[in-house]
Each structure stands twice: as C-alpha cells, then as structure tokens.
Amino acid sequence: MSVQERKERERAARERLIVATARELAEQQGWDAVTTRRLAERIEYSQPVLYSHFRGKREIIGAVALDGAAEMAAALRAASSAADRPRARVTALARTYLDFAARNPAVYDAMFELDGGLAFASDDTPQPLKDAFAALLESLGEVAGDGVHPALFTEVFWAALHGLATLTRAGRLPAEDTEPRVELLVDRLAVV
Amino acid sequence: MSVQERKERERAARERLIVATARELAEQQGWDAVTTRRLAERIEYSQPVLYSHFRGKREIIGAVALDGAAEMAAALRAASSAADRPRARVTALARTYLDFAARNPAVYDAMFELDGGLAFASDDTPQPLKDAFAALLESLGEVAGDGVHPALFTEVFWAALHGLATLTRAGRLPAEDTEPRVELLVDRLAVV
C-alpha cells in the first residue's frame, strides 16, 4: 500500500503546485495571462495533466479562490483580535480587508469577480468561504446596533467594503482617499 | 457634398446599430456570447466592418457603457426629482440604482465590471460618466452631513450601492433581502 500512498502524496503536491502557480501567474500578469498552455508549461507538465486534477480552468480559479478565502479569514481574525475596543476592531477589519484586496488583486478577483464555479450563500458553500464571512460577522455583529440583524448588517458593511475595493482597483475611484473613506464608513455604519 | 453627408449618416446609423446589437446580445446571452463573428452576423456585415468603426471589442463594450451611463444618469435624476424631501430622494436614488443594475446587468457590467478602455476619475473621463456621477452627487451631496466633503460621501455611498449590486447579482448575497439592506444603508449613511 505504501506505493499507492506515495503516489497520492505526489499527486496532492502537484495539485498544490498547479494552484500556487496559477495564483502566481495571475498576480504577475493578470488572469488573462493564465492560459492552460502557459500554466502547463510552468509546472513542466503537458496541458491534459491539468484536466486530470480539475474539470477545467474554472475549477482552478475556484481553487485559488478557496486558498484566498482561508488566508483572508485568518488575516481578518488576526487584525480584529489585535484591537480591544469594538470601534478599533471594526476599523482594523475594514483596513485589513481593503489591504488584502489591494495586495492580492488576482486572488480577490478569483473570489469575487470571476466565475470559479463556487456556490455562495447556500448550504453547499465551501467551508473557507463560510469561514471568511464568519470572520466578518464576528467583529461586525457586535456593532450592528439595536434591532438590526447582525447578518444583515454584515452583508451591508461587506458590500460597502467590496465596492470600495473593486472600484478603487479598477480606477473608478482615485486611490489616494481610501483612508478617509474607511473612516466615514465606520463612523456612520457602526454603532459603537 | 450631399452624397458624402448621406454616407456619413449611414455610417453613423450603422455604428449605432452595432452598439445596440452588442447590448441586446449581451443582455440576452451574456457578454461571453458577444463575439465579433456573432455580432457581425447579426448586423449582416462581415467581421472587418466592426473594426472600421471600433478599434476592437473593448471599444464596443466602452460604447455600450457610455450609452448605459447616460441612461442611468437620466433614471437617477428622474427618480430623485420625483421625491421632495432629502430622505425620500436618497432612498429613491438607491432603489433606482440597484434596479437599473438588476434590469440591465450586461450594461452594468460594461460600465463597471468589464474593461471598456474608458478613463475614470480623471480629466479625460467621457462626459456621460462624469454626468452619472454628477447625478449621484446632486442628491447625495445634501445628506453628506457637516464637515464631510460631498464628493467623498458620494463615493462611499456609491461604493456601497455598487457592492450590493454586484454581490447580489453574482449570487454572493441572497437576493430577497435587498430592501432592508437599502433601508439600513440610507438610515445609517445619510444625515437627514
């Protein structure tokens, strides 16, 4: 059985290599540059190998998105646990969110802009995505205010952050005023 | 000179036909279905004709975006001028914005999700885009609150609407709670 185990280990390692390489390539040159040919060349295998791991390019994007979601959830939790008062927690959360989006644009796109074939807001939503939303909910729920459902508040706050992140990166909003925008958002939305 | 004028008229008409057809096709089957071949077939010309009007597919998307921006600006102004008090104006504005995005998803994508090669937030931003932002600013500036720059407030409010619009349509947010989300957003952000 040891032979089979070794093969499975190697296969899993190659799958991680594919996802990591796709992410790297996307961050370097954008998702348009992530073609199956280029990706195959970078991992030093032929194209069809990709299809023995993933159903298609969509699934590869989805895998990068899941990686990113786990990372983002960890970053959000780290940021909010470093602050002790609710107001500071929410501000740190917002800054961290926008920072993550700005520093990992391709991953952010995989999560929220591109079609990675993932289910959202439903029962079979993958765990990392649920967990990322949960990380938001933990810090935002406590500042929702009386009579406002924490999940609803989180959705609205999240949408605002998402809007800022995407519009800024696409050049629809000038990048320099990010900080006052965050402060305005926290001041008005959060009940502290 | 009359012959030349007629030709120019016909040329302009064909250009409008291209844009309208691209928009129609995109709304019917999504932007992925808008290929230069299909578009050419629909307007009953060959592919290269498209390239005598536009530099490429990007510019066609950009043209649809400009059309959409003008339409959206008109819709926003109509909605806010129908309400007399600031609070009602902002609510109507927000509902109209989200409604436009939901009813014209392909046009909304052309404006804010896809690359139409347009300049944003700069001096050479096309007039329709500036005007759409101006329409937002007219209603939102008056509820920015003391000491908050109207443009900054408009940007934040707009980003929130954009986030709600895109996340909802992409299935990232359940669609049924749109109305309470809008109310929460207006309640908290607008100073009335």
Add this chain to the structure above:
DNA sequence: TCGCTTGTCTAGCGGTGCTAGGATCGAGTC
C-alpha cells in the same frame, strides 16, 4: 519476465479576436 493498468504526451477540434489583400461598386471626369 510478462501482461496490464495507470499515467502522460502528441496532435487536433472548434472556437476566439483581429488583419492582410483582393474584389467590387459607385462617384467624379472626360
């Protein structure tokens, strides 16, 4: 050592955006 499964690669399909170069048509001139 042999047969066979498993894994990988080469080659190719139908599609994409875009363009070079030849055919055609019609306006202006004699």
Add this chain to the structure above:
DNA sequence: GACTCGATCCTAGCACCGCTAGACAAGCGA
C-alpha cells in the same frame, strides 16, 4: 455615356484559446 480610380467590403487566414481523443511508455502485480 464610358471610364478611371478611390472608397468600401468580404474572403481567407493568423495565432491563440479551452478542451479532448488516442497513441504510447512506465511501472505495478503475478
């Protein structure tokens, strides 16, 4: 009214895309 010539349009094709069928080789168990 015939002719020239430039504008206009189309056919054909390029390089690339995601994806897959089928040939081939490597390594396992008997």
